[in-house]
Amino acid sequence: MTALLPVDDARERLLSLAAQCDEETLAIGNADGRWLARPVRARRSQPPADLSAMDGYAIRFADMPGPWRVIGESAAGRPFGKTVGQKETVRIFTGAQMPEGADTVLVQEDTDSDGAQVRLTGEGPGEPGRHVRALGGDFSKGDAILPAGSFLNSRRIGLMISAGHDDAVVRQRPKLALISTGDELALPGKAVDDPAVIPASNGPALIAQLAHLPVQISDHGIVADDLEALAKVLERARKADIIVTIGGASVGDHDLVQKALRAAGARIDFWRIAMKPGKPLMAGTLGKAVVLGLPGNPASAYVTAKLFLEPLIAKMGGAADPGPAFVPAMLASSLPATGDREEYLRGHWTDGGVSPLDGQQSSLIRALADAELLIRRSAAASEARPGDHIEILGLTS
Structure with a gap:
């Protein structure tokens, strides 16, 4: 036999x-649930410039501890556009572009201002570059951001859009x-x-x-x-x-x-x-x-x-790793030794780990309907006891 x-x-x-x-190109909004056919590189940097991480004042750290003369304002989408000089500052808001010459942000809570002048009242930034999101801190133009075979979900679609893409080359x-x-x-x-x-x-x-x-x-x-x-x-x-x-x-x-x-x-x-x-x-x-x-x-x-x-x-469909993806878990109940075949038990989570459900015969549907996971057991495995580590496959569909 x-x-x-x-x-x-x-x-x-x-x-x-x-x-x-075969490959096909889809608008990025239609690519959810597909696998990339080609690697993706960033077409822009993120952040695209040095940006403020807080509301406050953009300064030169070398001018600490001030005071500073307010010469303008920088808001998200509306940069100051000029250079900050010695003992000068620009009112700045979260997400706004840092003006040329400034390298640090004084947070608003550490300052006192009459609109024309700013004084330090708190501890201050402590070091240059504080509260600044640096140019390319997430990724830079040309960086590889997703390899071929990546599964496109909402988070990766968001990454691709942020990197300058409006379409995706995927597998049909x-x-x-x-x-x-x-x-x-x-x-x-x-x-x-x-x-x-x-x-x-x-x-x-x-x-x-x-x-x-x-x-x-x-x-x-x-x-x-x-x-x-x-x-x-x-x-x-x-x-x-x-x-x-x-x-x-x-x-x-x-x-x-x-x-x-x-x-x-x-x-x-x-x-x-x-x-x-x-x-x-x-x-x-x-x-x-x-x-x-x-x-x-x-x-x-x-x-x-x-x-x-x-x-x-x-x-x-183009997956780099088709699976299935088993993960380790701890057994909450005893399992008998197995025979000459691998066994896949319909199971569920309990307080002590995972346990098989009653009714493991292949013709029975009720245990299958209640299952949250499959417990994988090797052929010719010895008896398993509570606390033993085993492999499981989570079930979501």
């Missing part, structure tokens, strides 16, 4: 099948064709009293799961367990970048996805991995499309999509 493929090896092989999508969104299979499946809300029918939750749930990613999803609906029907939908789907099937990827008499894929000319790269839940995962190619066959049980479908499909979308 062929050994099951380890999870990390399977993900590496899956990602090796995928190429990044991969096109994903979604196919749910099974004679037993019914549309949501249909035949709820028929024990032979199961509501098709996986497809809509997967679409919701991927909503935070830049991907174009074409839902091909529920396809019957019939080779001809599968052949027709695969023919329509093969123009996509990614083809995702849910269910039917095993080798039973009614599991026809592999047969239909092979008949359509697909190459199956691997099938079955050392993972619980999610053992029957399948991956391959059909033309230029990467094919990922997810198991039909809800927990298995969700977990494999989280660990394989989301990184696949990220890789094709």
Whole structure:
């Protein structure tokens, strides 16, 4: 019997099948949630000049402790425009440009002024350059500010705009064709009293799961367990970048996805991995499309999509690091030793750390709905006890 493929090896092989999508240029306001296709350099410096960090008076530190003669005013967007000389000062406001000749700001609270003259009444700045935001203190023109593969969120979009950019070169969104299979499946809300029918939750749930990613999803609906029907939908789907099937990827008499894929000319790269839940995962190619066959049980479908499909979308969408990003956490309850497969337990946060939820069977949905995280356990791991450190993957979708 062929050994099951380890999870990390399977993900590496899956990602090796995928190429990044082509580039496109978007207005910066439309680039949220995309990955940069090229590195970004600053087109301007920030701050663009020496600016005051406080309300007060711009002085030459060498003239301490004053007094100073007031010769003008500098406000944000309205600089003084002249030079400050010996024992002279300019009334200045937060964010205003420092006048030429001045190098320090006396904060307003440390002064007394009659409008024409300013005297120091407090401790003063203590050293030259105090309360001044220096030119280029954040970044300078020409600086590299974001590498290719960076995920554009609100903060990075703000950075790019501040650096002088009004557009972004990103990767196009991969096109994903979604196919749910099974004679037993019914549309949501249909035949709820028929024990032979199961509501098709996986497809809509997967679409919701991927909503935070830049991907174009074409839902091909529920396809019957019939080779001809599968052949027709695969023919329509093969123009996509990614083809995702849910269910039917095993080798039973009614599991026809592999047969239909092979008949359509697909190459199956691997099938079955050392993972619980999610053992029957399948991956391959059909033309230029990467094919990922997810198991039909809800927990298995969700977990494999989280660990394989989301990184696949990220890789094709241009991510420098497609993930998934596991982080350390402390265990709050005991866990039994594992078998020959990695285990991914649906868990939640407790006062003492993380704990698994009840109902870990792959067909059970309630624990999946309540889960805040996945607890990753290695194959052949010994019993874990409270206080042990383990790896988790946080769930946000």
